[in-house]
Amino acid sequence: MSEIMTEGKKAKLIDETVYNDPYVVKSNCLYEMVQVKDQVVPMKLADFVPTLISEITRDDGTEQKKMFKVGAVHKSGIKLSEQIVSADEMQNMKWLLNRWGALGAAQPKQNVLSKICHAIMLTKGEVKFETMYLQTG
Numbered sequence: 001m002s003e004i005m006t007e008g009k010k011a012k013l014i015d016e017t018v019y020n021d022p023y024v025v026k027s028n029c030l031y032e033m034v035q036v037k038d039q040v041v042p043m044k045l046a047d048f049v050p051t052l053i054s055e056i057t058r059d060d061g062t063e064q065k066k067m068f069k070v071g072a073v074h075k076s077g078i079k080l081s082e083q084i085v086s087a088d089e090m091q092n093m094k095w096l097l098n099r100w101g102a103l104g105a106a107q108p109k110q111n112v113l114s115k116i117c118h119a120i121m122l123t124k125g126e127v128k129f130e131t132m133y134l135q136t137g
Helices: 087-092 095-104 112-121
Strands: 002-006 009-014 023-026 029-036 039-046 048-059 064-074 079-086 128-133
Touching (some): 023 112, 029 112, 039 048, 039 112, 048 095, 048 112, 064 087, 079 087, 087 112
Antiparallel strands (some): 002 009, 029 039, 064 079
């Protein structure tokens, strides 16, 4: 875990082993390990570390829709508010800026948003699976 300052106190907020390969946490930021020529190097994706908290199935009796609860910690140590995101929003990842503002900005590289989405889905550890029944009979 990385130690970062929070209100003058050191707090362990970012678990550097939070992802499965090829994603890693370095300097409190999200990176992808990529093959460049004959070596593997880290490529920065974002200045925050997003994680999957839960997968929610909303069942209205006719259809089921997936939602995802995502949390994150910015490299500055600011804990970003947890967001519930639809599967469609998760695929395009435009919600990052809409909901987290400048702290949710990704690196301006090709396919970065889809890689951040993939990293979130590869969160290690306990992910809750919940079902919400919207209609009972």
